[in-house]
Amino acid sequence: MRAAALAGAMLALGLILGGLVGFASGGGRTLTFTTTAVIPTTVITTEARLTTVEVVRTQLTTSITTVTQTVTAFPMPMVGETYSLKVLDVVVDRVFDIAHDYYIFLLEASYKGSRSWNFNMFYLNLVSDKGYKYSIALSLAARQYLGAIELKDGEIAKGQVSFKLPKGEVPSKLIYEDKLWGIKIEIKDIPPPSRQISWIYFAETTILTGYSVVWASAMVETPGAYYSGEDVNVELRVRYLRIIGNPDSITVTSIMVDKFEIVRMDPRLPISLKDGEEVTIKMVLRVPLEGYKGNLRITIKT
Secondary structure (H helix, E strand, O other): HHHHHHHHHHHHHEEEEEEHHHHHHOEEEEEEEEEEEEEEEEEEEEEOOOOOOOEEEEEEEEEEEEEEEEEEEEEOOOOOEEEEEEEEEEEEOOOOOOOOOEEEEEEEEEEOOOOOOOOOOOHHEEEEEEOOOEEEEEEOOOEEOEEEEEEOOOOOOOOEEEEEEEEEOOEEEEEEOOOOOEEEEEEEOEEEEEEHHHHHEEEEEEOOOOOOOOOEEEEEEEEEEEEEOEEEEEEEEEOOOOOOOOOEEEEOOOOOOOEEEEEEEEEEOOEEEOOOOOEEEEEEEEEEOOOOOOEEEEEOOE
8 A cells, every 4th residue: 555655656746757857858958946745655553452452553644755856958959050150350458457358359140040049148258278267248448249139040140249358368269158048159269359449538739849829739539449540530729829029920840649640630731820820630540559548649849
């Protein structure tokens, strides 16, 4: 009787676990669950009396057993499904943080199949050449994050993601792993950075002149992060105020910007200014190849 009751209880428990394992037969997710089984138990007690008659009493009790079971469930990719992830470009910010470098990846994600791919950048990890793994770290220098997006058959998405690595470490491997759907992509062929980031805030002016009152100021049109080789628009204003002993007019003969190349200037030099006149010079500067952080330092010579 006890054996039959126990077998029935285990059969019920087996049906519960079997359904979950059947769900898991596709492969991918790890599920941990707890179930409680009520198992009937037969207890036989014997009473001894002073007489020669032995009395046997049978009692039926129940015991409660808690079972923890771990199964792995993988929603198997369907035939013909393709998940693709490519690194198109890498830029690096070596100047924003004194102790870390920010690597900004331009990625292309695409999907082919009858379902869809819910891409999420937080499933990405970067492994450095030292073997350490790093998760996403947002950078203000990124232009457009890839974020989270659903890709259907034939659709492609492009965007950036960024990681922060300690100085002295460089990217070695990019991993995308979605454990829920059993998707894992590893990219070992990571291109070296093609450009560096510069941070440009304001503009400082210095005037080299033999005259008493020459005034100048400059303004960066869009302060912030620039990639090497990009252009920065700057507006420079120069004014001459004549005092006794100075000439009626002066001539601006040269303008230099420390570490930056002047691509265009309007109006062009030389520029003559009479007493009380002011000129606004629009300049286009080329961001240097090596990362720069700080103000533009503009030197004006008359």
